[in-house]
Amino acid sequence: MNRKIGFGLALFVLCGVFATWQPVVEVSAKEPVVVVIDPGHGGAAEPGAKAFGGYVEKDLTLQTALAMKQTLEKFEGVTVYLTRSQDEVLSSEQRVAIADDSRADFLFSLHYNAIETHHLYGSEVWTSAFGEYYAAGQTFGRLQLAEMAGKGQLIRGTKVHMSEQGSDYYSLIRGARNERIPCVIIEHCFIDNAIDRQLIDSPQKVSALGISDALAVAKYFHLKSPSLGLDYSDYTYVEVEAPEEGIFFPDCTPPEKVQLQIVNADRQTGQVDIRLSAEDAESGILYYSYSLDGGRSWSALVPWSVPGKEMDFSVCVPADSWPLICCRAYNGYDGWTQSNAQAPWILSVEERSSP
Ligand SMILES: [Zn+2]
Structure with a gap:
């Protein structure tokens, strides 16, 4: 993100037989943060979760992502890309490749939840279980869930999911880590639960979730937006540390x-x-x-x-x-x-x- 560019000015000083070259000017330039937003699912083959009332995950994620991008672009020092801007099928490998080609500083994958029994509700964020990718995901996840809590949403937590082979379970998170890109999967709410559906029962509310996501990103990267009157340059938050052993294990046991x-x-x-x-x-x-x-x-x-x-x-x-x-x-x-x-x-x- 930050690149120090040193300019050298050659000065020839004739001092006996020596000629010296001295850097006299140093300029610090800040490159924009690159954010890649991934609207989960897409295309006829991959609608994601569906629920009574016409809720389809791939449409909700795209609408949320567009609002998130639009809001983030009102901040200075950030470049935003989408993995898809229309209803199309993309593999997780393609999504990671887009983030990698964009030189993403962070990949945010937007999702909506559902479960066969329809009994769960609340927001959660999934992160890598490994080292600095865990730390980045968990730190951002807490900021995003604080936004959701502000909407009165039940917070299910920042979580990790591991495969039996001991790697990150979600292929997007696993693939992003292979390319050294921090990545989170944001599950905004359960679209098949009456309590959570109150969050998404109008297009304005769905867009509002994207705005919340954007504010969490702006806080995370300390961005400011004169047009929105928001300045998070000095915003402080708890930075979750990387696990000592390198891996953070999920909770596999029921309450004691x-x-x-x-x-x-x-x-x-x-x-x-x-x-x-x-x-x-x-x-x-x-x-x-x-x-x-x-x-x-x-x-x-x-x-x-x-x-x-x-x-x-x-x-x-x-x-x-x-x-x-x-x-x-x-x-x-x-x-x-x-x-x-x-x-x-x-x-x-x-x-x-x-x-
Ligand atoms: Zn999903």
Whole structure:
């Protein structure tokens, strides 16, 4: 990014038999940051995720990318390229090649999530698991997720995914690292979940996500934009360090401990007050769900309010029923552990034997 150009001015000083050449001027020139934005998927063969309501990932990523590019180009000292600007199929190798040919300082791949069970929601950023590429991705990822949190979005974290062979799982991240380009995959939200769909239910909102991405990039590279009235030259943020052993491993284990305690139960009204504690040292606790029938059916996922703290919540059960309550706590990698089950009240022998 930075290149120091030294200019030499030849001075011949006649001093006896010596002629000396001395550099007398040094000029520092700053090359523009090169950002490559990759709208994920594309073409008839690679639509990406689809969801009820006409949401198609390849269209959302392109629209987000165009807004991101347009916003970033209002900043000084940055050159922006797209891997695709229309609906076309590109392999991850082609996407990396475009970034490499552009001499990219960073490759940002934009995506939208979905899952068969439709139960997840929130934003996440995937990075390389290796050294300085991990550090760059995780540092940027935190800036991007802070933008998403500002929109009220649940933050699923900055994560790594490794293949069984021990390399980065995502071919784009793996390929970019081979070309020495830091790369992240931004999963903005789950398009198949009603909570997250509120983020993308108008074209303006989809573009707004691209603007958020652009601001995160501007902060990361300390850019300024007189036309937008934004100056991040002195913006400070936490720089994540490269892992000591060179590799950061994903969290492959479910939460260590999940404990349910019934604090109060009112059989008349059916209100049951619950305290749930859960721990996951590696990736924290993101959500919980509860079951009133001993684990046969489950509630939707509820965000865990304060990381590291117990959850206090109440459920309402039919007053004359005989519930058996248990909970599940989910960590940052969607691994879950089920709690103990507890009945809020015990039916008497007469009640049990009555028809
Ligand atoms: Zn995708």
